[in-house]
Amino acid sequence: MFGLSYIDISGSLGLCATGLLCLNFILGILLSTGFKAQKFWKKLPEKIRNLPLERIHNWTAYLAFFFVFLHPCILFMDKESGFEWKHFIEPLSAPKQPKMVLLGVISFFALSVVIISSQKIIKKKLGFRTWKNIHLISYLTALLFLIHGLMMDPLLKDRPTDFLDAEKFFSEICIMLLFAAGYYRFRYFQLKQRKK
Numbered sequence: 001m002f003g004l005s006y007i008d009i010s011g012s013l014g015l016c017a018t019g020l021l022c023l024n025f026i027l028g029i030l031l032s033t034g035f036k037a038q039k040f041w042k043k044l045p046e047k048i049r050n051l052p053l054e055r056i057h058n059w060t061a062y063l064a065f066f067f068v069f070l071h072p073c074i075l076f077m078d079k080e081s082g083f084e085w086k087h088f089i090e091p092l093s094a095p096k097q098p099k100m101v102l103l104g105v106i107s108f109f110a111l112s113v114v115i116i117s118s119q120k121i122i123k124k125k126l127g128f129r130t131w132k133n134i135h136l137i138s139y140l141t142a143l144l145f146l147i148h149g150l151m152m153d154p155l156l157k158d159r160p161t162d163f164l165d166a167e168k169f170f171s172e173i174c175i176m177l178l179f180a181a182g183y184y185r186f187r188y189f190q191l192k193q194r195k196k
Contacts, residue, residue, distance in 0.1 A: 006078035011154045013071040015167060018149050020064035021111075022174040025142045027057040029181040033188040058118075065115055068108055068145075081156050100152045107145040114138050139182065146175050 004012075031053060035041050041049065075083050082095035094101040117126060117134045126134070150171040153159045162168060 006074050007081060007154070007156060010071055010075040010078075011167070013067045013074060014149055015170060017064050017067035017071060018146065018171055018174055020060050020067065021142055021145055022177055024057060024060040024064055025138065025178055026181045027053055027060065028138065029185045031057055033185060061115055061118070065111055068111060072104070072108075083156075096156045096158055097152055100148050103144045104148040104152070107141050107148060110137050110141040110144070114141060142178055143175075146171055146178065150175065 036049075072083070072088060075081055076085055087094040087101060088105060091102040091105040092098045114135060114137050116122060117131055123131045150163075150168055151161055153161070154165075154167055163172065
């Protein structure tokens with residue numbers, strides 16, 4: 001298919017998932033703060049301010065989850081890679097970079113928990129506080145997924161990480177954005193605590 005191998009397609013799906021998860025994380029941070037009252041928000045064009053951020057946040061999560069799920073499924077079709085379905089359950093037995101595969105698998109299951117617990121009917125049964133505590137898993141999920149993407153060799157040849165590679169640079173930008181958004185959220189929490 002257009003000269004792409006299964007490994008290339010799997011890697012591209014992983015990069016798409018990385019971008020979507022980063023966007024989703026930033027939107028989640030905005031939604032969890034009083035962003036509409038902030039000066040930076042009021043200066044934005046009206047079209048941006050009228051975007052349905054909560055719906056976009058939900059759909060980027062679903063789309064990212066779809067790409068995250070397809071990412072290993074496509075890889076399992078590549079016979080030369082040595083990856084099989086059992087490595088999804090036993091990631092430490094993976095033929096290449098088992099620790100990084102483990103991070104990917106953990107982030108997949110953590111993302112599954114966050115998405116399932118965020119469904120309206122389940123969220124209602126859990127109650128806001130329990131749901132919120134479960135949803136905090138998303139911070140760890142995003143970090144694990146980004147480390148997985150940054151450290152995994154895209155050609156599965158156990159080569160050392162080239163931090164200047166375009167794909168890795170994309171992951172590095174996402175990591176920086178994740179930390180900046182996390183810092184913004186922490187500062188918001190601190191200010192809220194002081195007001196109390």
